[in-house]
Every structure is written in structure tokens, then in C-alpha cells.
Amino acid sequence: MSRRTGCILLLLSSLFWTKTAWAEPARQPLETAEQQGYMGRPENLKPGSLLGGSIAVFPGVVFHGLGHIYTEDYSVALSLFAVEIIGIGMMAASQILNAEYGGSSKTAPAEQALSHVGFVLFMASWAADVIGSYTGSAPFTVLDNQANGTRIGVQYRFAENPLNRFRHHFLLSVAFDTHRLSIRPWLDLEASLERRELGIEASVLTVGDSRLKDNVSLGIRGARLENEPDGWANQSLLGFMDTRFDLGRWIATLKKFFIFNRIGYGYSGYQFSERASNVPSLLQETDLSDNWLYLESGANLALAANTDLSISLVQDPTGVISPVKLSSAVFDTSANEVMKVEMNHRYEDNAGIQVQLVMGTGFGIWLGLEYAL
Amino acid sequence: MSALSNLILRRLSVLLLILSMSGCEDRLGARNELNSSVVFKELSNGLSIRAYGGSIMKTEPVDLLELAQPLTLRSQSLDMRIDLQSRTCTPSVVHLEITHAGPSLPEGQFRVFFDELDPVLEATRTSLAGVTQLEVDADSPDWTPLGDTRLFDLEPVSDTPRKLRWTACLDRVNRYAKLIAGHTDFSGCNFPETSLTASACGEASTQNNQNVASGNFVVRHRVKWPVSRRTTLAVWGSDYGDEINQAKLVSALNAARPDILILNGDITKMGTAAELERSVDFFDSQLDIPWVATLGDRDVINSGSIEYINRIGSSTFAFDLGPTRVIILDSADQALGLDARTQLNTWLTQSSLGWSAAAPSHHLIVTHVPPFDPSGHRGAGLKQRHEGASFVALASRSLVPYVITSQLSDYEVTRAGQTQIVHSGGGGGSGGSLYWLKVTLDQDCEVGLQLPCRYPDEAGLCPCILLEKMPL
Numbered sequence: 001m002s003r004r005t006g007c008i009l010l011l012l013s014s015l016f017w018t019k020t021a022w023a024e025p026a027r028q029p030l031e032t033a034e035q036q037g038y039m040g041r042p043e044n045l046k047p048g049s050l051l052g053g054s055i056a057v058f059p060g061v062v063f064h065g066l067g068h069i070y071t072e073d074y075s076v077a078l079s080l081f082a083v084e085i086i087g088i089g090m091m092a093a094s095q096i097l098n099a100e101y102g103g104s105s106k107t108a109p110a111e112q113a114l115s116h117v118g119f120v121l122f123m124a125s126w127a128a129d130v131i132g133s134y135t136g137s138a139p140f141t142v143l144d145n146q147a148n149g150t151r152i153g154v155q156y157r158f159a160e161n162p163l164n165r166f167r168h169h170f171l172l173s174v175a176f177d178t179h180r181l182s183i184r185p186w187l188d189l190e191a192s193l194e195r196r197e198l199g200i201e202a203s204v205l206t207v208g209d210s211r212l213k214d215n216v217s218l219g220i221r222g223a224r225l226e227n228e229p230d231g232w233a234n235q236s237l238l239g240f241m242d243t244r245f246d247l248g249r250w251i252a253t254l255k256k257f258f259i260f261n262r263i264g265y266g267y268s269g270y271q272f273s274e275r276a277s278n279v280p281s282l283l284q285e286t287d288l289s290d291n292w293l294y295l296e297s298g299a300n301l302a303l304a305a306n307t308d309l310s311i312s313l314v315q316d317p318t319g320v321i322s323p324v325k326l327s328s329a330v331f332d333t334s335a336n337e338v339m340k341v342e343m344n345h346r347y348e349d350n351a352g353i354q355v356q357l358v359m360g361t362g363f364g365i366w367l368g369l370e371y372a373l
Numbered sequence: 374m375s376a377l378s379n380l381i382l383r384r385l386s387v388l389l390l391i392l393s394m395s396g397c398e399d400r401l402g403a404r405n406e407l408n409s410s411v412v413f414k415e416l417s418n419g420l421s422i423r424a425y426g427g428s429i430m431k432t433e434p435v436d437l438l439e440l441a442q443p444l445t446l447r448s449q450s451l452d453m454r455i456d457l458q459s460r461t462c463t464p465s466v467v468h469l470e471i472t473h474a475g476p477s478l479p480e481g482q483f484r485v486f487f488d489e490l491d492p493v494l495e496a497t498r499t500s501l502a503g504v505t506q507l508e509v510d511a512d513s514p515d516w517t518p519l520g521d522t523r524l525f526d527l528e529p530v531s532d533t534p535r536k537l538r539w540t541a542c543l544d545r546v547n548r549y550a551k552l553i554a555g556h557t558d559f560s561g562c563n564f565p566e567t568s569l570t571a572s573a574c575g576e577a578s579t580q581n582n583q584n585v586a587s588g589n590f591v592v593r594h595r596v597k598w599p600v601s602r603r604t605t606l607a608v609w610g611s612d613y614g615d616e617i618n619q620a621k622l623v624s625a626l627n628a629a630r631p632d633i634l635i636l637n638g639d640i641t642k643m644g645t646a647a648e649l650e651r652s653v654d655f656f657d658s659q660l661d662i663p664w665v666a667t668l669g670d671r672d673v674i675n676s677g678s679i680e681y682i683n684r685i686g687s688s689t690f691a692f693d694l695g696p697t698r699v700i701i702l703d704s705a706d707q708a709l710g711l712d713a714r715t716q717l718n719t720w721l722t723q724s725s726l727g728w729s730a731a732a733p734s735h736h737l738i739v740t741h742v743p744p745f746d747p748s749g750h751r752g753a754g755l756k757q758r759h760e761g762a763s764f765v766a767l768a769s770r771s772l773v774p775y776v777i778t779s780q781l782s783d784y785e786v787t788r789a790g791q792t793q794i795v796h797s798g799g800g801g802g803s804g805g806s807l808y809w810l811k812v813t814l815d816q817d818c819e820v821g822l823q824l825p826c827r828y829p830d831e832a833g834l835c836p837c838i839l840l841e842k843m844p845l
Contacts, residue, residue: 108751230763
């Protein structure tokens with residue numbers, strides 16, 4: 001357990017360390033900058049502190065808010081500490097539910113949600129303390145306007161999942177985006193074509209004006225997956241709700257630091273073939289029905305006007321990478337998740353690069369290119 | 374300086390990412406290795422042992438010139454095969470012991486081999502193929518038999534758990550093997566005189582160099598318990614180490630006398646070695662029938678995930694009960710893994726578990742975690758549903774009638790293609806009902822249902838199966 005905890009802490013701390021490297025702000029002499037219109041930091045904004053950020057990393061990992069105490073943001077520090085305590089309390093409650101009612105279908109969804117949300121609150125309050133005390137009150141960069149129109153994308157995925165033999169995958173996707181509606185069909189092919197998935201995701205921006213700002217979206221995702229070597233196929237349907245909000249609403253040092261969440265409920269119908277190395281036909285009777293919870297929570301910020309970074313915890317038992325006990329590394333619960341880190345970079349409004357890392361039982365790396373038509 | 378520090382931070386972060394990704398989850402692989410380690414062991418003194426239907430538990434190497442080599446195996450079947458190999462020139466005395474032997478006395482058979490094929494015998498066999506059938510041992514076709522199959526006696530020991538003991542005397546130089554009931558010392562083996570003098574002896578070869586005498590000297594043992602045409606299994610799990618519930622189960626089983634008990638995981642609450650040891654000691658000391666066990670998700674939370682190998686043996690294994698093959702799979706990580714599914718496919722499609730008998734008519738799979746949870750959103754099944762689908766698809770097309778699981782306490786049966794998934798913990802660990810599952814396998818079909826099977830008998834019939842929930 002301690003090794004897993006160490007792994008997670010190492011992973012997360014390494015991501016924060018890269019922030020300064022990726023941001024690489026341009027350095028100019030102050031006089032030149034002032035001649036070009038630089039007004040300096042307004043009096044009402046607090047400066048960032050490298051030492052404050054360092055204190056927030058350690059010992060701030062234990063007492064969230066120490067970084068903000070150093071920068072004399074006492075109310076924010078208290079809030080962060082309160083969020084940490086709430087997060088720990090939720091994980092502890094999840095463990096109690098697991099210990100007392102481990103096999104109950106009534107308590108298991110609550111147990112998993114508590115573990116998931118508690119872990120996210122714990123990590124988010126720590127990250128907020130580190131980032132907020134390091135950057136001060138200066139808001140993060142805001143992404144350019146939401147990209148609408150039609151875009152095609154090509155991705156390569158390497159998946160090291162010890163539970164199956166599929167390693168190399170190629171994905172082709174198309175995005176049809178309007179201001180409110182987004183439709184994305186995709187085709188996911190394993191290199192030897194033994195695993196094939198065809199799907200479509202559609203969502204509607206229900207509350208808010210832009211997907212890049214505070215918003216609520218409702219959507220649906222459907223797919224057919226065929227596994228030829230193992231002789232099965234499935235049809236799945238997932239209904240979901242996406243939310244995204246700016247943490248800067250409550251914490252002045254975290255303006256444009258976004259928290260996002262997806263909660264969904266999925267259904268799958270499985271078809272089994274009588275032979276191995278054979279895929280059941282599309283219309284064959286369903287042999288087994290299944291349903292599942294989808295939970296994804298994470299943080300997102302723009303590293304530059306055209307580059308953004310997200311890190312999230314995903315509970316999805318139908319994902320490409322098998323989940324593992326992440327949020328339950330300290331408090332043992334039945335929740336299984338993967339950790340996802342994603343970076344998107346847009347180039348001159350018509351091209352994009354995507355890099356995604358997913359870690360669970362094994363890991364996956366996505367490398368993608370997108371082009372606006 | 375700033376550029377340099379950025380570069381260092383960037384490199385460091387990549388390194389940490391890689392370390393994190395590669396080191397966070399290897400429990401599945403670790404237990405596969407542990408399970409493999411109890412199937413075959415090579416000792417530094419020139420002896421090696423391979424076991425089918427059981428786990429090798431204790432094998433401290435000793436100086437064979439002075440002491441007898443002790444070997445302890447845990448029975449995990451009713452038909453064990455133990456291959457004891459010697460490549461040393463020293464006469465060896467081996468004290469063998471099988472634990473968890475059950476109340477009935479098995480029959481012991483042994484045959485002696487060199488583990489390479491005699492080139493003359495092989496050439497003759499090739500040239501006369503189709504004309505006549507030369508003697509080949511069906512269960513070890515690549516070895517050269519040095520005699521006929523013979524019986525040997527085993528000494529039952531009224532200990533807890535019940536044990537069987539015998540001594541194997543091996544002399545590779547003189548091709549001498551003698552098996553004696555109980556444990557005896559060097560003098561009891563009556564080795565030929567030449568064994569005790571320093572005679573010329575070639576070291577055993579690891580490659581086929583056309584000299585059969587350079588191969589390993591093998592004593593193959595068969596320990597087989599009688600199996601009636603109607604057998605009963607008891608399946609139980611998820612008691613979370615509750616002593617009162619375990620006592621109720623033991624009392625019921627000692628009265629009902631099924632042939633074997635399968636403890637299907639979660640016999641501890643927090644997976645500590647102390648909890649596991651207590652539960653194992655309890656069943657060892659109180660239960661009058663043989664028992665085997667696999668792991669549940671609770672059993673691997675703490676040190677039990679490693680210590681189990683010294684207490685219950687391999688957590689993935691298979692054994693035959695008459696025409697039925699029972700396959701026990703470790704799913705404690707809420708995953709099986711590709712290796713385990715490949716092994717499962719082998720057990721479902723091939724006949725041999727050490728002995729080349731007829732293919733079993735049908736198969737039962739017993740594993741703690743169900744491939745799918747009937748309440749899917751609860752997530753108590755395998756953690757990746759696609760692995761669950763691959764598992765069930767294999768079971769279904771192999772006409773496995775039942776996959777018996779114990780993750781969920783309350784009894785429930787769901788259908789998945791040709792296979793029924795039985796959710797049957799019964800241990801009351803999470804406040805569920807208290808019962809054990811009685812599985813009756815009847816070749817005469819006086820009880821139970823005749824379900825389709827993969828390999829029907831000559832009359833086209835399959836054995837009948839009856840599942841009964843036995844309240845405590």
C-alpha cells in the first residue's frame with residue numbers, strides 16, 4: 001500500500017514540477033516591458049512565491065494550505081485545509097462502508113463515489129495550495145475561443161495492459177462542433193484488426209456559453225466493440241453529464257484554474273460466439289447485460305493561449321486500460337480508477353496535437369493530430 | 374542556469390512518470406510467479422521436484438551425504454503426481470510428506486525413468502512405426518522407463534492436518550530406487566555397495582547428447598485417492614475470518630462429509646498474515662475432510678498476498694473428480710490476467726493434469742470474484758468488464774455449466790451464454806445469509822440435472838450436477 005501511495009505522490013509531484021518548465025514565460029528587461037505598456041502587478045493582487053510553493057509541496061502535502069499561510073492568504077489556507085479534511089473524511093467514510101457492508105449493492109455506489117470525490121478533493125486542495133502559492137493572484141492563461149467547425153483527427157495509441165494482448169491501435173475521428181452541439185464519431189482499430197470499435201459521442205452545451213468556461217453539458221455515447229480472438233462483441237450506451245467550473249470563483253489565487261467532472265451511467269449488451277477467433281453478428285441475441293458507473297474528475301488549466309493541460313481520475317470499467325485501486329491507496333475501498341493526463345496544443349487554429357497518458361493496471365499513451373477542415 | 378534547471382526538471386519529471394507507471398501495479402504478476410514457484414523447485418544439491426495436483430511447501434536443501442532431504446507438499450487434488458529427479462552421483466534419501474491428505478488412504482504407485490529418450494529405443498520405434506507398438510509410457514512419452522509401474526506404501530500420520538509420509542531412496546549411478554513407508558534414514562535404504570564408494574560418475578547433461586545415462590534419474594509417484602461415482606464438493610467463501618461462522622461451517626461439514634471443501638476466498642477481513650494463519654490453523658485442526666483454498670480480494674490487502682503461498686499453496690490450480698474437472702482461479706485482484714486465461718484455456722481444452730486419462734466430460738470453474746456483478750454499478754466483478762467478457766465467452770463456448778463465485782454473500786444465479794454464474798459466498802462476512810454450497814456430481818444421474826458438456830461419454834451422456842444451498 002505504501003508503495004502505491006509513494007507512486008501516486010511521485011507522479012503528481014512530478015507533474016507540478018513540469019509546470020514551470022512548460023510555461024517558460026518570456027523574460028524581458030523591466031524597462032522594455034514598461035515601455036511596451038506593462039503596468040506591473042496591481043496592488044490588490046498578491047505575488048507568487050517559489051518558497052511558498054515549495055512549502056506547499058512539503059510539508060504542505062500533509063497540511064494543505066501551508067503555502068498560502070506563507071503568502072499570508074490565511075482565509076484561503078483555512079479553506080484548503082478544510083477541503084483536505086473533508087476529502088479525508090469522505091475517503092474514511094468510504095472505507096467504513098466497505099468494511100461494514102462490503103457486498104451490498106445499496107452502499108457500493110455511495111462508497112465508490114465517496115472514495116473518488118474524497119480523493120479528488122484531497123489532491124485538488126493540495127494542487128491548489130502548491131499552484132496558488134507559487135503563482136500568486138495572477139490568473140492563468142485563458143484559452144482562445146472555442147474551436148467550432150469540422151475537424152478530423154488521427155491518433156496512435158500504445159496500450160500496455162497485462163489483461164489483454166492488444167498493444168498498438170490507430171484511431172480515426174471526426175468532430176462536428178457548433179456553438180451548442182458537438183458530435184464525434186470515431187473508429188478505433190487494433191493494428192492486426194483483431195479489436196475493432198466504432199462509436200459516436202454527442203453532447204449539448206446545456207448551461208453556459210462556452211465549453212472552455214463554466215458550463216454544464218449533457219451527452220450520450222454509443223459504441224460497438226468487437227474482440228475477435230476471444231470471440232465476443234458488445235454494444236454499449238453511456239449517458240453522461242459534464243460540468244466545468246472555475247475554482248477562481250472561490251480562491252483568488254486560482255483564477256482560470258478549472259475543475260471538471262463527468263458522471264455517467266452505462267449499459268452494455270454482450271454477445272458471445274460459439275467459436276474463438278470469431279465475432280458474433282450485429283443482430284445476434286444478447287447473451288449478457290451489464291451496467292456501470294462512469295466517474296471522471298480532474299483539473300484543467302491553460303499553459304498558454306493555445307495549450308492546455310488536464311489531469312483527472314477516471315472510474316470506467318470499460319476503458320482501454322484496466323483500472324486499479326488509486327483513490328483507495330490509503331483508505332482501502334472497492335473503487336478502481338485510472339489516472340489520465342492530457343495535453344492539447346493548437347497551432348494556428350487549424351491544426352492540433354494531443355498527448356494523453358493513462359495509468360492503471362499497465363499504461364497507455366495516446367499521440368494524436370487534428371486538422372480543421 | 375534557468376534553462377538548465379528547466380531541462381533537469383523536465384527530464385526528472387519524465388523519469389518519475391515512467392517509474393510511477395511501471396511500478397504501481399504488479400501484484401498479479403507477483404502472485405503468478407509465487408504460484409509457479411510451488412510447482413517446480415530445483416535444489417542446490419542436485420535434486421529437483423515437480424508436482425501436479427499439489428504445491429511444494431518446504432524444500433530446504435541439505436547435504437545429502439549426511440542428511441535426508443525433507444520435502445513437504447500440500448495436496449490440492451485427489452490424484453497427485455510427484456516427479457522426483459536426481460542428477461547427482463550421490464545416493465539420496467528423500468523424506469516426502471503430503472499434508473491435507475484427508476481421512477481415506479490413497480494408493481501409491483511409482484515408476485523409474487531417465488528423463489531422456491534412449492536413442493536406440495527411439496530409432497526402433499520410428500522404424501517399426503505402424504508395424505508394432507513398442508512400450509511407451511503414456512504419461513511420460515519422452516522418458517526412458519527403467520522398469521514397470523509398482524505400488525508403494527504410504528504411512529498415514531494422525532496429525533492436524535492429516536499427513537502421509539514415505540521415504541524415497543535414489544541412486545542414479547546404479548539406477549536404484551526404493552520407496553519405504555514412513556521416514557527412514559540412510560541405512561534403511563539398503564543402497565547397493567557400489568553406491569557408497571567413489572565410483573566413476575558422469576554429471577547429468579542438460580542437453581540430449583544421445584547418452585541416456587547422462588540424463589536425470591526420475592522417480593515418478595502417483596498418489597491417488599478413491600473417487601466414487603457420486604462426489605460432493607462444498608464451496609464456501611467471504612466469512613472474513615469470523616470464527617463463529619467458521620465453527621458452524623466445520624460442524625456442518627464434519628457431519629455431512631463432502632469429499633472436499635473449497636474455501637473460495639475472503640477467509641480474512643484485512644488480509645494480514647496473522648489472520649490467514651489463524652483461519653488456516655482453524656480449518657486444519659477442526660475439519661475432518663480435505664480442503665483447498667484460493668484467495669479473495671480481502672486476502673490480498675496486506676501481507677496475506679505473499680504469505681498465502683506458505684499457508685495454502687498455489688492460488689490457481691485444477692483437479693479432476695472422476696469425469697469432472699474443477700478449475701480454481703485466483704481473481705483476488707479483481708482480474709485474472711492474460712496468463713491465467715491462457716492457462717484456463719489449456720485446462721478446458723486439454724486432458725492431462727499430469728496423467729493422460731480420457732478428457733474430462735465437463736468443467737466447473739471456482740473463483741472468488743464473478744466476471745460480472747449482477748448489480749453492475751456496484752463494481753464487485755472483474756475490474757475491467759472486457760476481461761470479464763473474454764472469460765465468460767471462453768467458459769460459454771467450452772460449455773462450462775457453472776462458474777461458482779463467492780464475492781457476494783447472498784445466493785444468486787445469472788446466465789451468461791451457455792454458462793451460469795453462481796454468486797454464493799455464504800460466509801456471512803458482510804452481513805449476508807449463512808450457508809454453504811453443496812455441489813453434487815453424479816455419473817449415474819440419480820440426482821441433479823444433465824447439462825450439455827464438452828466431451829460426453831461413449832453413450833453420449835454427461836454427468837449430472839446438483840447445486841444446493843445448505844443453510845447453517
